[in-house]
Amino acid sequence: MSLLAAAGPSAYWYLTRSTGAVALLLLTIAIALGVVDVQRWSTPRWPRFVLDSLHRSVSLLAMVFLVIHILTSVLDSFASIPLVDAFVPFVGSYRPFWLGLGAVAFDLLLAVTITSLLRQRMGYGTWRAVHWLTYASWPIALLHGFGTGSDVKSTWMLALSVFCLLIVVASVLARVLSGWPANLGARGAALGGAGAFALFLMLWLPGGPLGSEWARRSGTPAALLPHAHSTAAASGSGR
Amino acid sequence: MTPASSTFSDTAPLAAAQPAAALPRLLAGIPPHGAMTLEEHLAIHDPPPLLRGHGKKHDRQRGAALIDEIERSGLLGRGGAAFPTATKMRAVAGARGRAIVVVNGAEGEPASLKDRTLLETLPHLVLDGAILAAHAVGGEEVIVCVCESAGAGFEGIAQAIEERRSDPACVAFERSAKVHLTRVPGHYVAGQESALVNHLGGGPALPTFTPPMPFEQGVRRRPTLVSNVETLAHVSLIARHGAPWFRQLGTPSQPGSALVTLSGPVGHPGVYEIEHGASLVSLIDAAGGTTARPRGVLVGGYAGAWIGGERLRGVALSNEHLAPHGASLGAGVVLLLSEQACPVAETARVARWLAGQSAHQCGPCVHGLDALATTIEEIAGGIAQARVEQRIEQLARLVRRRGACNHPDGAVNLILSALDTFQTEFADHARHGPCDGCTRRPELPLPLAPVSSEAVER
Amino acid sequence: MSHHVRVNPISCEAHGMCAELLPERITLDEWGYPLVDETPLQGSQVEHAIRAARACPTFALLVERERARARS
Numbered sequence: 117m118s119l120l121a122a123a124g125p126s127a128y129w130y131l132t133r134s135t136g137a138v139a140l141l142l143l144t145i146a147i148a149l150g151v152v153d154v155q156r157w158s159t160p161r162w163p164r165f166v167l168d169s170l171h172r173s174v175s176l177l178a179m180v181f182l183v184i185h186i187l188t189s190v191l192d193s194f195a196s197i198p199l200v201d202a203f204v205p206f207v208g209s210y211r212p213f214w215l216g217l218g219a220v221a222f223d224l225l226l227a228v229t230i231t232s233l234l235r236q237r238m239g240y241g242t243w244r245a246v247h248w249l250t251y252a253s254w255p256i257a258l259l260h261g262f263g264t265g266s267d268v269k270s271t272w273m274l275a276l277s278v279f280c281l282l283i284v285v286a287s288v289l290a291r292v293l294s295g296w297p298a299n300l301g302a303r304g305a306a307l308g309g310a311g312a313f314a315l316f317l318m319l320w321l322p323g324g325p326l327g328s329e330w331a332r333r334s335g336t337p338a339a340l341l342p343h344a345h346s347t348a349a350a351s352g353s354g355r
Numbered sequence: 356m357t358p359a360s361s362t363f364s365d366t367a368p369l370a371a372a373q374p375a376a377a378l379p380r381l382l383a384g385i386p387p388h389g390a391m392t393l394e395e396h397l398a399i400h401d402p403p404p405l406l407r408g409h410g411k412k413h414d415r416q417r418g419a420a421l422i423d424e425i426e427r428s429g430l431l432g433r434g435g436a437a438f439p440t441a442t443k444m445r446a447v448a449g450a451r452g453r454a455i456v457v458v459n460g461a462e463g464e465p466a467s468l469k470d471r472t473l474l475e476t477l478p479h480l481v482l483d484g485a486i487l488a489a490h491a492v493g494g495e496e497v498i499v500c501v502c503e504s505a506g507a508g509f510e511g512i513a514q515a516i517e518e519r520r521s522d523p524a525c526v527a528f529e530r531s532a533k534v535h536l537t538r539v540p541g542h543y544v545a546g547q548e549s550a551l552v553n554h555l556g557g558g559p560a561l562p563t564f565t566p567p568m569p570f571e572q573g574v575r576r577r578p579t580l581v582s583n584v585e586t587l588a589h590v591s592l593i594a595r596h597g598a599p600w601f602r603q604l605g606t607p608s609q610p611g612s613a614l615v616t617l618s619g620p621v622g623h624p625g626v627y628e629i630e631h632g633a634s635l636v637s638l639i640d641a642a643g644g645t646t647a648r649p650r651g652v653l654v655g656g657y658a659g660a661w662i663g664g665e666r667l668r669g670v671a672l673s674n675e676h677l678a679p680h681g682a683s684l685g686a687g688v689v690l691l692l693s694e695q696a697c698p699v700a701e702t703a704r705v706a707r708w709l710a711g712q713s714a715h716q717c718g719p720c721v722h723g724l725d726a727l728a729t730t731i732e733e734i735a736g737g738i739a740q741a742r743v744e745q746r747i748e749q750l751a752r753l754v755r756r757r758g759a760c761n762h763p764d765g766a767v768n769l770i771l772s773a774l775d776t777f778q779t780e781f782a783d784h785a786r787h788g789p790c791d792g793c794t795r796r797p798e799l800p801l802p803l804a805p806v807s808s809e810a811v812e813r
Numbered sequence: 814m815s816h817h818v819r820v821n822p823i824s825c826e827a828h829g830m831c832a833e834l835l836p837e838r839i840t841l842d843e844w845g846y847p848l849v850d851e852t853p854l855q856g857s858q859v860e861h862a863i864r865a866a867r868a869c870p871t872f873a874l875l876v877e878r879e880r881a882r883a884r885s
Binding site: 562563564716717718719720722723753757758759 | 821822823824825826827842843844845846848
Binding site: 156158168236240 | 824827828829830833834845868870871872
């Protein structure tokens with residue numbers, strides 16, 4: 117009993133979950149603002165430079181939350197997640213695949229952030245090419261959240277995730293409907309990709325993270341799994 | 356006939372021989388078909404002066420002396436911009452890095468034939484000039500650019516380069532200079548200096564943002580002298596015969612001779628050599644006279660200006676004489692339009708073509724030229740909006756000087772000049788729609804299909 | 814030593830932020846492209862011009878000193 121009490125949830129664990137959720141939300145908003153930016157939408161009260169500036173600020177803020185999310189998950193003593201797992205995907209011991217997806221997303225976003233901070237020094241073409249990685253990073257981050265997230269079964273987290281998904285799909289739709297990319301085939305691919313991803317989630321989630329024993333199936337080390345005879349601890353189900 | 360400059364001692368001094376001052380100069384001895392051989396070329400024009408091979412210091416001096424002579428001659432570029440050639444050469448010579456000479460034979464102006472004619476029939480004249488220019492600016496590399504569609508021109512110059520390789524005198528003349536030959540796309544803006552440099556550097560044949568200008572940083576970031584084919588042909592003659600000889604023809608502000616391409620209702624359309632300031636009438640006479648009454652003449656190609664039929668008698672072909680008419684000689688394109696042709700329909704056609712020839716890199720050009728072409732087409736069709744003149748003036752203001760190159764400015768010049776010269780015809784069309792002349796086969800030459808392998812699409 | 818603003822028309826993609834941040838010198842034409850007044854900037858305007866240049870997503874707006882002739 118005392119062991120359980122000692123192994124109670126630390127502040128880090130709460131922080132890593134919350135900052136993860138916020139980072140996802142901020143990344144979503146950043147994408148939406150990015151589309152607003154490239155579509156050149158503006159109103160007299162929200163001129164172009166404000167929306168563009170907002171896009172840049174929200175993106176940076178997302179990175180801040182992402183860094184805190186990573187640090188707190190490293191510092192949290194529950195699972196052994198060394199810092200290297202944040203950069204090098206799939207080498208960890210805790211849910212290697214799903215955590216690794218987070219590292220992939222982080223790496224992509226790092227590239228985007230660094231190139232954006234150093235925009236003045238590189239050609240516009242290079243910066244633009246790297247910036248496309250944001251569209252790749254987002255679904256990877258979402259899957260990471262579903263795969264490793266402790267709150268995946270809770271209503272609020274599901275609702276937030278669905279909300280974010282809708283925003284991103286709507287952003288892609290808005291972009292494609294306005295006639296981008298010029299190539300019709302590529303346009304179809306973009307729409308198809310977004311639709312396929314949503315469909316995949318609908319089919320996979322129930323039997324996956326929302327299903328039973330996800331913690332074991334996703335690769336949580338056996339030592340960390342709640343044993344059959346232990347009561348559902350204060351830490352909640354399936355960690 | 357003043358003696359040659361005294362800075363040279365031994366071999367072929369600069370500007371020594373003083374032949375007769377009259378025409379033809381460039382076109383002297385032009386063969387009826389095929390290219391003039393090296394032997395024939397040297398028989399007509401004495402060997403060119405040797406600028407290299409006297410030690411570095413003397414080479415530099417001789418190079419500078421040639422540039423001085425070019426400056427004294429007052430030679431202006433013959434590619435359309437009429438920029439003083441010596442100024443350009445000096446800028447390239449003074450810039451950092453080993454210079455490159457680019458011979459601009461792109462000739463994207465549809466009605467111009469002079470450059471391909473020179474390349475096809477008088478390649479040695481051009482090559483002499485290119486090598487002399489390379490030596491003068493301290494360069495070792497010459498890149499001859501020929502339009503993709505100028506097959507015979509390419510053959511002519513390729514043959515000439517081969518001929519020279521096996522001739523010891525030429526080898527000695529050229530020293531270490533290497534001559535490369537390449538084909539370039541034929542679309543309208545491909546011959547623009549920065550576009551050509553862009554293409555030679557591996558990019559598209561589209562203009563780039565300047566500065567840096569090609570004379571500072573061009574091909575491979577080296578100072579590049581981009582010179583028109585005809586300009587270099589003149590250089591080769593000035594080097595042989597000197598500035599005073601060059602100045603014996605032409606006007607004080609625009610000395611020497613020039614090649615013009617005359618087309619339209621004349622007996623023998625084609626390339627002619629005139630002295631600057633010659634009257635249009637004398638040119639037409641030399642071409643066998645008109646075969647139909649001219650309604651007007653377009654001088655300077657599709658970036659040029661119209662002069663109405665009633666004023667033709669007084670037109671002289673030099674920039675200072677053309678300026679009061681709002682025109683300039685440009686690349687020497689002179690297009691006569693017959694009275695049966697409809698200037699409104701022709702202008703609409705050319706305006707649409709010019710809009711299509713935009714590099715599509717700059718918003719004001721893309722949108723502005725399209726809007727202008729649409730407006731002219733509407734006038735031609737009798738469906739113009741109210742206050743269309745104001746709209747055109749507004750568009751002209753929105754388009755001028757807002758592109759990376761002069762293409763939109765040229766298009767605006769042409770359109771505004773057509774509206775001004777053919778006021779009556781435009782007013783008629785605006786009110787009554789198409790006329791009989793609209794259905795006739797168009798007279799102004801335009802390429803039928805995309806002229807280059809490089810689609811101008813963005 | 815005077816400063817001027819200039820637009821690289823090839824890079825410009827009509828985002829329009831420059832006109833919002835430096836309305837004293839830049840207005841937009843009917844297609845959204847900048848109409849630039851290239852007369853020298855007043856001292857207080859220079860920092861706004863620099864801010865506008867930084868805001869341009871494509872780096873099309875340039876703040877230059879003693880501009881040399883752009884086209885021959």
